[in-house]
Amino acid sequence: MSLSISQLIEITCxxxxxxxxxxxxxxxxxxEQPDLVDLxxxxxxxxxxxxxxxxxxxxxxxxxxxxxxxxxxxxxxxRGTQLSGDEQxxxxxxxxxxxxxxxxxxxxxxxxxxxxxxxxxxxxLLTKGFGAVQLEYMKRNFVxxxxxxxxxxxxxxxxxxxxxxxxxxxxxxKVNNSDEFLEYLNKxxxxxxxxxxxxxxxxxxxxHKLGPLADKAAELFRSYQGTKxxxxxxxxxxxxxxxxxxxxxxxxxxxxxxYMLNDAGxxxxxxxxxxxxxxxxxxxxxxxxxxxxxxxxxxxxxxxxFSNLGPALFExxxxxxxxxxxxxxxTTLNKAVELAGSIKxxxxxxxxNLGVCLSDRFDYFGxxxxxxxxxxxxxxxxxxxxxxxxxxxAILCNLGSSLMRQVETEKEPHVLNxxxxxxxxxxxxxxxxxxxxxxxxxxxxxxxxxxxxxxxLVKE
Ligand SMILES: [Zn+2]
Numbered sequence: 001m002s003l004s005i006s007q008l009i010e011i012t013c014x015x016x017x018x019x020x021x022x023x024x025x026x027x028x029x030x031x032e033q034p035d036l037v038d039l040x041x042x043x044x045x046x047x048x049x050x051x052x053x054x055x056x057x058x059x060x061x062x063x064x065x066x067x068x069x070x071x072x073x074x075x076x077x078x079r080g081t082q083l084s085g086d087e088q089x090x091x092x093x094x095x096x097x098x099x100x101x102x103x104x105x106x107x108x109x110x111x112x113x114x115x116x117x118x119x120x121x122x123x124x125l126l127t128k129g130f131g132a133v134q135l136e137y138m139k140r141n142f143v144x145x146x147x148x149x150x151x152x153x154x155x156x157x158x159x160x161x162x163x164x165x166x167x168x169x170x171x172x173x174k175v176n177n178s179d180e181f182l183e184y185l186n187k188x189x190x191x192x193x194x195x196x197x198x199x200x201x202x203x204x205x206x207x208h209k210l211g212p213l214a215d216k217a218a219e220l221f222r223s224y225q226g227t228k229x230x231x232x233x234x235x236x237x238x239x240x241x242x243x244x245x246x247x248x249x250x251x252x253x254x255x256x257x258x259y260m261l262n263d264a265g266x267x268x269x270x271x272x273x274x275x276x277x278x279x280x281x282x283x284x285x286x287x288x289x290x291x292x293x294x295x296x297x298x299x300x301x302x303x304x305x306f307s308n309l310g311p312a313l314f315e316x317x318x319x320x321x322x323x324x325x326x327x328x329x330x331t332t333l334n335k336a337v338e339l340a341g342s343i344k345x346x347x348x349x350x351x352x353n354l355g356v357c358l359s360d361r362f363d364y365f366g367x368x369x370x371x372x373x374x375x376x377x378x379x380x381x382x383x384x385x386x387x388x389x390x391x392x393x394a395i396l397c398n399l400g401s402s403l404m405r406q407v408e409t410e411k412e413p414h415v416l417n418x419x420x421x422x423x424x425x426x427x428x429x430x431x432x433x434x435x436x437x438x439x440x441x442x443x444x445x446x447x448x449x450x451x452x453x454x455x456x457l458v459k460e
Contacts, residue, residue: 002032003102005097006024006027009022009059013055014055014057015050018050024059024061025045025046026064026090027097028045028066031067031068043120062077063078063119063122065122071113073107074110075115075125076115078116078119079119129165129166130169131165131166132158135157138154139154142154147257148251151250151251152195152202152251156198164190168191202248206248206252209246210249210252213239213246217263220235221233221267221270230275233274236267237267243260244264254294255295255301258291258292258294258295262287262291262304262305266284269281278319281316281319282316285309288309288312291305292309306332307333307350309332310329310354311333313325313326313328317329326357326360333350337351343384351378352381352398354374355381357374358371358377359371359398359401362374363405374402378399382395394436397440400419401443403422404419404446404447411450416454427444
């Protein structure tokens with residue numbers, strides 16, 4: 001006898017308001033009613049069609065599966081993840097009905113063991129077993145990146161025969177960390193062995209296929225750096241493309257992936273600097289962004305990714321003029337400076353880039369905070385740079401120009417004097433024919449004339 005339970009209810013079509021009666025299923029006995037199981041598998045259970053306008057809609061009602069030949073015997077399925085008060089009451093009423101129908105066949109223990117499964121996972125449950133659903137939930141709750149060994153282990157478990165999978169997953173709810181998992185695995189020598197050999201196979205495959213490809217890409221890029229041979233650069237880029245699109249790439253750890261994405265991005269960025277093809281810049285930004293997503297603060301590539309992403313976003317801002325790019329360039333560079341800890345000569349370009357981004361944003365949008373922050377960054381860079389460094393005159397020029405912008409907004413004599421003294425030193429140190437000498441002289445001239453005006457005012 002089927003233990004399925006349904007009820008005729010009155011439904012109002014939400015499109016044409018036609019009222020009609022239809023049968024809603026609350027309990028499905030999966031052995032006795034394969035027709036209903038079929039409907040569930042196709043997502044068509046409790047789907048109603050208006051007889052007048054053909055409008056279709058699922059009734060969002062809880063559904064209990066009764067599984068006489070498997071454990072757990074009862075599975076409660078609801079639309080979302082949380083039960084509403086109304087749903088709770090309805091479920092209690094349904095269970096009472098089922099109890100009455102089963103009489104002596106009923107066992108109260110079933111209720112304590114009844115799991116709640118999202119309705120959209122029912123097709124998986126009915127075709128691949130309850131173990132598959134449990135694995136799915138474990139995958140969703142898995143902490144950490146789903147790649148490398150964890151990804152492989154899940155794949156192996158998902159492909160186990162249903163019964164083996166059920167018995168393996170059944171005890172997993174008591175496993176809380178990777179040590180406990182390894183201990184648990186020892187109870188299943190066959191599965192343990194498959195996992196071991198698969199991980200070993202994957203490592204060998206990576207070492208033999210992906211490793212040499214990545215080495216070749218890195219080698220070609222080093223050759224470009226030494227010779228500036230742009231053919232080598234383009235070859236390096238296509239080798240990196242082969243690496244990051246390789247089917248085995250997904251099996252690498254997140255950290256390894258982040259390193260490779262960073263190196264591939266740097267190669268593309270270099271080609272953009274050579275030929276100004278915007279597509280190279282945009283591609284490099286994507287790679288750096290993917291790298292940032294995969295990487296964590298503990299990784300050494302993390303700060304490199306931020307240092308590369310920030311200036312690339314600024315470049316894109318200069319091309320497309322989107323404020324979002326400029327804002328993100330500034331946030332990213334700030335983060336890169338923060339990650340660098342102390343500013344040394346090697347990472348001085350971070351401060352300079354940040355200063356330029358901030359003073360550019362001030363020029364576009366007039367926020368005084370940006371101007372002040374840009375001046376601070378230039379001043380920090382000026383302290384670190386030795387005076388004979390090629391960047392030194394440019395920093396003095398930037399600093400003097402930013403201070404002059406501040407003078408224009410507030411006419412403070414001590415800021416004016418500071419600006420003029422930086423610009424005078426920039427004038428002395430800037431080689432003839434330098435691209436920014438004009439800017440130095442222009443700002444210096446402006447400084448002198450403002451000082452003259454201020455003196456005149458004092459005299460009056
Ligand atoms: Zn209708």
